[in-house]
Amino acid sequence: MSGTGVASPGIHIARRFSGRDLPRPAGYHDHGMPGQRRRGSGPQYVQCPARQSQSLRRPIIYLLIMIVVGVAVGLGASFSGLGGGFLMVPLGIFWGLSVPEAVGTSFLAIVVISLSAVIAHRRLQHVNRRMGLLLGAGGLLGAQVGARLLPYVAAATFKKLFALILVLLALRMALSKGKTPASPAITPESPTPGRGFWQALAMLLLGVLVGVAASFSGLGGGFLMVPLAILLGLSVQEAVGTSFLAILIISLSALVAHGKLAHVNYPIGLAWGGGGIFGAQIGARLLTYVSGPTFKNIFAAFLVILAIRMFW
Numbered sequence: 001m002s003g004t005g006v007a008s009p010g011i012h013i014a015r016r017f018s019g020r021d022l023p024r025p026a027g028y029h030d031h032g033m034p035g036q037r038r039r040g041s042g043p044q045y046v047q048c049p050a051r052q053s054q055s056l057r058r059p060i061i062y063l064l065i066m067i068v069v070g071v072a073v074g075l076g077a078s079f080s081g082l083g084g085g086f087l088m089v090p091l092g093i094f095w096g097l098s099v100p101e102a103v104g105t106s107f108l109a110i111v112v113i114s115l116s117a118v119i120a121h122r123r124l125q126h127v128n129r130r131m132g133l134l135l136g137a138g139g140l141l142g143a144q145v146g147a148r149l150l151p152y153v154a155a156a157t158f159k160k161l162f163a164l165i166l167v168l169l170a171l172r173m174a175l176s177k178g179k180t181p182a183s184p185a186i187t188p189e190s191p192t193p194g195r196g197f198w199q200a201l202a203m204l205l206l207g208v209l210v211g212v213a214a215s216f217s218g219l220g221g222g223f224l225m226v227p228l229a230i231l232l233g234l235s236v237q238e239a240v241g242t243s244f245l246a247i248l249i250i251s252l253s254a255l256v257a258h259g260k261l262a263h264v265n266y267p268i269g270l271a272w273g274g275g276g277i278f279g280a281q282i283g284a285r286l287l288t289y290v291s292g293p294t295f296k297n298i299f300a301a302f303l304v305i306l307a308i309r310m311f312w
Contacts, residue, residue: 070274135225170300
C-alpha cells in the first residue's frame with residue numbers, strides 16, 4: 001500500500017482470494033464494493049446483474065492467477081534444482097501478505113510439490129531413506145524453532161536477510177559447473193553411507209540447522225541439503241531425491257508450526273502447490289533442450305534482480 005492510503009493491486013488480489021481483510025494503514029479508506037451494504041450513514045450500493053456476474057468471475061480469475069504463478073515457480077524450481085520458496089516468499093510479500101504469512105503460505109506449496117517429487121524419485125530409486133529420515137527428524141525440531149523466531153524479526157530486516165540469501169544462491173548457480181541436479185541420469189541406488197552413531201548424530205544436527213534456516217526464511221532447504229548430502233557420500237541423483245524426502249518432513253513440520261500461529265493463507269498456498277506440480281513436470285522436460293550453464297547464468301541474474309527489489 002502506498003502512503004496515500006490507496007491499496008495496491010496485489011493487496012486486492014490477496015484480500016479477495018483469501019476471503020478476508022488484510023491490515024490497513026492509517027488513512028486507508030475502503031468505500032465498499034458493488035453490492036455491499038454498510039451499516040450506518042453513507043452511500044448504499046445496489047448491484048446490477050452485470051456487476052453481479054463480474055463479481056462472480058473475479059474469484060476464478062484470481063485463482064487462475066495464483067495457479068499460473070505456481071506453474072512458473074514449479075518450472076523455475078525444476079530448472080534450477082532449488083526449492084520454490086525463494087520465489088513464493090517475495091511474491092507473497094509483494095501481493096500484500098505479511099512476512100510470516102508469506103513464509104507460512106510458501107510451505108504449504110512446498111509440501112505439495114515435494115510430495116510429488118519424492119514419489120517420482122522413489123520410483124527411480126534415488127531416495128536414501130535412512131539419511132532423508134535422519135535429516136528430516138532433525139529438521140522437525142529446527143522448523144518449530146524457526147517459526148517462533150520469525151515474528152520477532154522486523155519486516156525490513158527480514159527482507160534484507162532474504163535479499164542476501166538470494167544473492168548467495170545466484171553466486172552458487174553462476175559459479176557451479178555442469179548440469180543442474182534437476183535432470184539426473186537414472187542410476188541404481190548406491191549403498192548407504194557409514195552407519196555409525198556419530199554420522200547419524202551429525203545428520204540429525206545438520207537437519208536441525210537446516211530446519212531453523214528453512215522455517216525462518218521460507219526456503220525448503222534443498223539449497224543446503226543437496227551439497228551436504230553429496231559431502232556425506234551420496235551421488236548427485238540420490239542427493240536430490242533424498243533432500244526432497246527431508247524437505248517434505250521439514251516443510252510439513254514448518255507448515256504445522258506456522259499454521260498454529262495463523263501464518264498460512266491456505267487458498268493461495270494450495271493454488272501455488274497445484275500449479276507447481278504441473279510446472280515442475282514441464283520444467284523437467286524442457287531442461288533437456290536448454291544448455292545448463294546458459295540457464296544458470298540467466299536464472300542467477302533473475303535472482304539478483306529479485307534481491308535488489310527485495311532490498312529496496
